[in-house]
Amino acid sequence: MSTGQRIRSLEVEGYVVLPATLDAETVAQLKAQAAAWDPTPVHYSQHQRTQSDVQFAGGAVTDLIAHPPVIGFLRAALGPDLVFMHAHYAISAPGHPGMNLHTDSHPYGTSDWGYAFSAPRQVRVLYYLDDLTTEVAPLRVIPRSHLSMHPDANPYKRYPSHPDEVVITAPAGTAVVINLALFHANGPNTGSRAREMIALSYRPAWCGPTVQDLEPWPDEVLASLPPAVLELCGDRNQRATHAEPGMPPIDPRTSAPGISPRRWDSA
Numbered sequence: 001m002s003t004g005q006r007i008r009s010l011e012v013e014g015y016v017v018l019p020a021t022l023d024a025e026t027v028a029q030l031k032a033q034a035a036a037w038d039p040t041p042v043h044y045s046q047h048q049r050t051q052s053d054v055q056f057a058g059g060a061v062t063d064l065i066a067h068p069p070v071i072g073f074l075r076a077a078l079g080p081d082l083v084f085m086h087a088h089y090a091i092s093a094p095g096h097p098g099m100n101l102h103t104d105s106h107p108y109g110t111s112d113w114g115y116a117f118s119a120p121r122q123v124r125v126l127y128y129l130d131d132l133t134t135e136v137a138p139l140r141v142i143p144r145s146h147l148s149m150h151p152d153a154n155p156y157k158r159y160p161s162h163p164d165e166v167v168i169t170a171p172a173g174t175a176v177v178i179n180l181a182l183f184h185a186n187g188p189n190t191g192s193r194a195r196e197m198i199a200l201s202y203r204p205a206w207c208g209p210t211v212q213d214l215e216p217w218p219d220e221v222l223a224s225l226p227p228a229v230l231e232l233c234g235d236r237n238q239r240a241t242h243a244e245p246g247m248p249p250i251d252p253r254t255s256a257p258g259i260s261p262r263r264w265d266s267a
Helices: 005-011 024-034 059-066 070-078 227-232 263-266
Strands: 014-017 041-043 044-053 082-092 121-126 137-143 166-168 175-179 184-186 196-206
Touching: 005 014, 005 175, 005 263, 014 070, 024 059, 024 196, 059 121, 059 196, 059 227, 070 082, 070 121, 070 175, 070 196, 082 227, 184 263
Parallel strands: none
Antiparallel strands: 014 175, 041 044, 044 082, 082 196, 121 175, 121 196, 137 166, 137 184
């Protein structure tokens, strides 16, 4: 797919598959790093374990924040000024029953996730460290569900299944970018091996959290980051606002490529 076709898929379908994004060496490094973590079982199954806020564990997972192929695409789709928001690790072991279809969009926050996912424009990059197959916790999505304004699309709703859901399978090293408002889930793991995934979230710099600000990244952490990663770890609360009386200022440009329907035609 061209860059324009990938942008169209993300905007219209709500997701885009980026094949062969991680090479075998990087996948091995990430899996070795994750093996030292102690993820917690989720409330509905001991076979699904997760660990949040792994972004500053160092090594391969921290470098992943600025992974050039994905950041290049995100800057094309979301604009040059990106803000990294969150990283999350999940492992689905044999016996995992699968998730309910849900969104990761929390416009008013949640008790579990706080306000990190309350920004109205945000994506998650799902890096798969194992092959996705129909038997081993595949990704399930409801295409275009993020576009609906119907009460059925309330982002806090959950559904066990849907007749229009699509099952995505892919080899290890694949990344899937999803709109936070897309209804999605993983399927059951009826196979004989686990499936690991690391999810990283980003937003455009103009579009900050709603309702309540987030805790800033610690200065001592920022001081230790590689330059390319540090560039993406700006103020998670920054947003474009207009606090002055009267109408916002006019952008003097008479051509804004980011809102042109021709943005899907890029090579």
